[in-house]
Amino acid sequence: MLGYSANELKSMGIADITHPDDVKLSFNQLRNLKEGTKDRVTFEKRFVRKNGSLLHGRLSATANRDARGALTSTVSIVEDITATKKAEARLAEHQDELVHAQRIATLGELVSGIAHELNQPLTAIENFASGSIRRLREPQADLGLINDTLAKVVNQTRRASEVIRHLRDLSRSGASHFAPVDVNRIVKGAVELIAMGARPGEYDIALQLSPSMPDVMADAIQIEQVILNLVRNAGDAMASMPVSDRRDIVSSATNGAHVIVSVIDHGCGVHRDHADKLFDSFFTTKHDGIGMGLSICRWIMENHDGRIWHTANPNGGTTFRVELVRADLERGPTATAGS
Numbered sequence: 001m002l003g004y005s006a007n008e009l010k011s012m013g014i015a016d017i018t019h020p021d022d023v024k025l026s027f028n029q030l031r032n033l034k035e036g037t038k039d040r041v042t043f044e045k046r047f048v049r050k051n052g053s054l055l056h057g058r059l060s061a062t063a064n065r066d067a068r069g070a071l072t073s074t075v076s077i078v079e080d081i082t083a084t085k086k087a088e089a090r091l092a093e094h095q096d097e098l099v100h101a102q103r104i105a106t107l108g109e110l111v112s113g114i115a116h117e118l119n120q121p122l123t124a125i126e127n128f129a130s131g132s133i134r135r136l137r138e139p140q141a142d143l144g145l146i147n148d149t150l151a152k153v154v155n156q157t158r159r160a161s162e163v164i165r166h167l168r169d170l171s172r173s174g175a176s177h178f179a180p181v182d183v184n185r186i187v188k189g190a191v192e193l194i195a196m197g198a199r200p201g202e203y204d205i206a207l208q209l210s211p212s213m214p215d216v217m218a219d220a221i222q223i224e225q226v227i228l229n230l231v232r233n234a235g236d237a238m239a240s241m242p243v244s245d246r247r248d249i250v251s252s253a254t255n256g257a258h259v260i261v262s263v264i265d266h267g268c269g270v271h272r273d274h275a276d277k278l279f280d281s282f283f284t285t286k287h288d289g290i291g292m293g294l295s296i297c298r299w300i301m302e303n304h305d306g307r308i309w310h311t312a313n314p315n316g317g318t319t320f321r322v323e324l325v326r327a328d329l330e331r332g333p334t335a336t337a338g339s
């Protein structure tokens, strides 16, 4: 099985035929037989063949004992499960490739949308500006009309620079740096940033953070960007309400293997016809909106093997939730963003 002769094996120990990372496991399992805590053990380990290649084996060992219970010999059977293990690894790799391809597709869709979205204001700016030049050359130039047209140029320029601002946010999300992070700290940082930008009394953000939160494996800047976006949107949803009624809650909690951050607002709510479109690139209902915020949030959450979704509150308003996997249970992001 391993390529050694019976004679060669006689002079070899467990460590000589075992992958270094599995030596401790092998000794621990066999100690159970020696010390009498178990009469039979079954475990999987990697053997090293004489030619250096690996053999994945399922080893079952049974103890033979004398009348006093002392170990006299062990009988071991090794089943070669290398082919099964290789098939499992191939499947996992294939699944990772699929997830990666899906992320690239989402990013590609976003980027081609951005190109389209930038092209529109640029074309408009060109038309308005050349129209104004033509009018200025006329002997009786209508300065009022030219003034209006130039105001439109300014508007379109603002729109283009807003798209570029989002693009910069996105490129900041490009190279991911995953590390165990405390979600509560990220939430507090994001809310502080918002509070610094808000005018006094503009709205009230209450924090309901669970005191004992496990770390999540995440890119802190990207997750902060998600929270910032959700809290800003919550503020926008309450913009038409009296200042005294504007309040939202950011809460954190653990739910099994996951950590969940919720942003709960008491704003206008999501129209039934729009509920499925919110995360689409460039979907917006705001007159000055771009519609990239939530699609970037969705992309970031996919990059974290996490989720983002929204539900209507029973008493009005909307709750957006983001779900991340606890760092102690995380098997690691399957692909690096932008790679």
Ligand code: ADP
Binding pocket: 229, 233, 234, 237, 265, 267, 268, 269, 270, 274, 278, 283, 284, 285, 286, 288, 289, 290, 291, 292, 293, 294, 295, 318
């Ligand atoms: P933008 O803020 O530029 O419109 P987003 O992608 O962040 O882009 O949001 C898309 C749309 O989702 C918004 O225009 C709005 O209609 C809806 N939306 C997002 N958050 C909320 C919320 N908290 N309450 C109601 N509607 C929301």
